[in-house]
Each structure stands twice: as C-alpha cells, then as structure tokens.
Amino acid sequence: MKNYLSINDIDTLQDWVEEAKALKSNPKKYETLGKGKTIGLLFFNNSLRTRLSTQKAAINLGMEVIVMNFGSEGWALEYEDGTIMNQGTSEHIKEAAQVISQYCDVIGIRAFAGLEDKEKDEAEVVLTGFQKYASVPVLNMESSVGHPLQGLADAITIDENKTKKRPKVVLSWAPHPKALPHAVANSFIEMMKLQDAEFVVTHPKGYELNPELTKGITIEHDQEKALENADFVSVKNWSSYSDYGKVLNKDASWMMTKKKLGAAKFMHCLPVRRNVVVGDDVLDSNQSIVIEQANNRTYSAQIVLKKIIENL
Numbered sequence: 001m002k003n004y005l006s007i008n009d010i011d012t013l014q015d016w017v018e019e020a021k022a023l024k025s026n027p028k029k030y031e032t033l034g035k036g037k038t039i040g041l042l043f044f045n046n047s048l049r050t051r052l053s054t055q056k057a058a059i060n061l062g063m064e065v066i067v068m069n070f071g072s073e074g075w076a077l078e079y080e081d082g083t084i085m086n087q088g089t090s091e092h093i094k095e096a097a098q099v100i101s102q103y104c105d106v107i108g109i110r111a112f113a114g115l116e117d118k119e120k121d122e123a124e125v126v127l128t129g130f131q132k133y134a135s136v137p138v139l140n141m142e143s144s145v146g147h148p149l150q151g152l153a154d155a156i157t158i159d160e161n162k163t164k165k166r167p168k169v170v171l172s173w174a175p176h177p178k179a180l181p182h183a184v185a186n187s188f189i190e191m192m193k194l195q196d197a198e199f200v201v202t203h204p205k206g207y208e209l210n211p212e213l214t215k216g217i218t219i220e221h222d223q224e225k226a227l228e229n230a231d232f233v234s235v236k237n238w239s240s241y242s243d244y245g246k247v248l249n250k251d252a253s254w255m256m257t258k259k260k261l262g263a264a265k266f267m268h269c270l271p272v273r274r275n276v277v278v279g280d281d282v283l284d285s286n287q288s289i290v291i292e293q294a295n296n297r298t299y300s301a302q303i304v305l306k307k308i309i310e311n312l
C-alpha cells in the first residue's frame with residue numbers, strides 16, 4: 001500500500017482487524033521495521049488522540065517522528081495552480097510537499113473541512129496536494145471528508161466487543177453548539193459497509209449525509225426506533241450537508257442517555273462534550289468503550305504504517 005487516504009484503501013477489513021489485534025498483543029514485534037525511517041506529522045488543526053497515537057504507533061515500529069503544527073507554525077500554503085501569489089499565501093504546495101519529502105519517508109496530514117465551500121472541501125486540496133506533489137506516501141490523519149484511522153480503530157473496537165456474529169450497530173447524530181465536519185461519520189459509514197452487521201443511521205431531518213455515501217444504508221429519523229435492540233451505538237455530531245456547514249438543530253432530546261442506550265455499548269471518537277452530546281451516566285458507565293476506542297487508535301495507525309513501510 002502506498003497511501004492511506006480513505007477506508008477504501010483497506011483491501012480486506014477483517015484481515016486488517018485481525019492483524020491489528022495481533023499487533024496489540026505484541027506491539028513491539030516489528031520494532032526494527034521502521035529503523036532509519038522518519039514520519040512527519042503535519043497538523044493544520046488541533047488533536048490529542050491522532051497526534052499521540054500515531055506517534056506511538058511509529059515509535060512501536062522503530063521510526064523517528066517529526067511533528068509540526070503547520071496551521072500555526074508553517075507558512076500559509078497556496079494550492080491553486082498559476083496563482084499570482086501577491087496575497088496571504090507564502091509558499092506553494094508544490095515546493096512544500098517536495099521539501100518535506102526530503103526529510104520524511106511518510107507524511108501524515110490533518111486538515112479539516114472549512115465548512116464554508118462544499119466543493120472546495122470535497123476537493124480535499126490539502127490532502128490531495130500533498131499526495132500529488134510529495135514523493136513519499138501520505139497518511140490521512142483526518143481530512144475534509146474522511147477520518148480513516150478512526151474508522152479502522154472503530155472496526156477493531158467493535159470486533160473486540162461483539163458478542164454475536166452479526167451485531168446491530170447504530171450511528172446516531174447528537175446535538176452540538178458548533179458546526180462540525182462530516183469526516184468521522186463518513187468513515188464510520190464506509191467502514192460499516194465492509195462489516196457483516198445490521199447498520200442503521202439516525203439523525204433529524206436536514207442532517208442527511210452525502211447521498212452517494214449513504215446509498216443503500218438504512219436511515220431512520222425516529223431515534224428511539226433506530227436504537228431498538230442495538231448492540232453498539234456510535235454517537236457523533238455533524239453539521240448539515242445539504243445546507244452546507246450549518247447548524248440547523250440543537251435539539252437536546254437527541255443527546256444520548258443511559259435510558260436510550262439500553263444494553264448497547266457506547267462509542268464516540270472523542271473529544272466529546274459531556275451532557276450535550278452524551279450524559280455523564282453513559283460516559284461514566286461500563287457500557288462506554290470510548291477509552292478502548294482511543295487505545296485502538298494506536299493499533300489502527302500501527303497496522304497502516306506497517307503496510308506502508310513494507311511497501312517503501
């Protein structure tokens with residue numbers, strides 16, 4: 001595998017999950033595989049889990065790690081071809097990506113959606129700019145439309161916690177005061193399409209995700225009905241896709257509670273706003289598997305990096 005840009009770069013999800021679980025039981029098994037190799041992690045947006053878990057994964061494989069908060073410390077990049085750069089941008093992606101390729105054997109990129117211009121966000125200018133001009137593999141650490149390291153960690157977490165071959169998994173929208181991107185929900189759906197599971201997405205009207213992505217997926221606007229007999233409930237806010245980037249609804253009745261969760265396991269990618277997205281009663285209960293999810297971010301990154309290094 002050269003790049004890991006989306007869940008669709010996974011050839012066989014179940015094999016990757018099994019390999020990740022094996023790495024988890026022996027994280028240092030390949031501690032010399034990445035010796036002499038450097039990964040550069042470029043953050044255009046904040047992070048806790050992605051930054052630390054990807055670093056830890058790289059260290060477990062013997063790699064050196066360089067981290068740069070590009071959004072606040074790097075030169076403002078230009079992505080358009082042929083631009084007269086007499087405005088705010090100082091460096092073109094063509095030079096930046098090639099220069100970083102001189103220092104790094106793999107480049108990880110975190111660059112969220114701006115949520116103002118759907119076409120621009122869907123073009124993934126930062127991620128695809130690096131993919132186009134870097135001479136080394138590129139790793140998506142959450143882009144405008146996808147968070148495939150999170151999606152893979154979620155698959156590992158479901159596999160570890162399932163008690164039946166074909167569990168019922170629900171992705172439920174939750175209220176949030178700010179407009180959030182669609183990336184986590186998108187990758188969760190892409191990952192669930194590769195699973196043997198009963199899968200339902202529930203959200204208020206107006207929060208339909210990209211119809212190309214949800215084609216063939218069961219959408220239920222009645223949250224209570226969607227949650228019936230669920231084994232796993234993954235909760236996430238996203239802003240409107242059709243009324244792009246807007247917060248249409250802050251209906252607190254969509255918050256996840258212990259009563260609504262029933263006997264299901266609770267999942268969230270974190271960070272999460274307590275008592276807005278989910279109640280304390282859920283997060284502080286043993287039905288919450290959010291810390292396991294966060295732990296599995298290391299092993300999703302490690303299996304991806306292992307496959308990239310093996311192909312260098």
Ligand code: CP
Binds near residue numbers: 050142
């Ligand atoms: N889930 C996740 O990506 O967390 P961070 O934004 O803290 O990296």
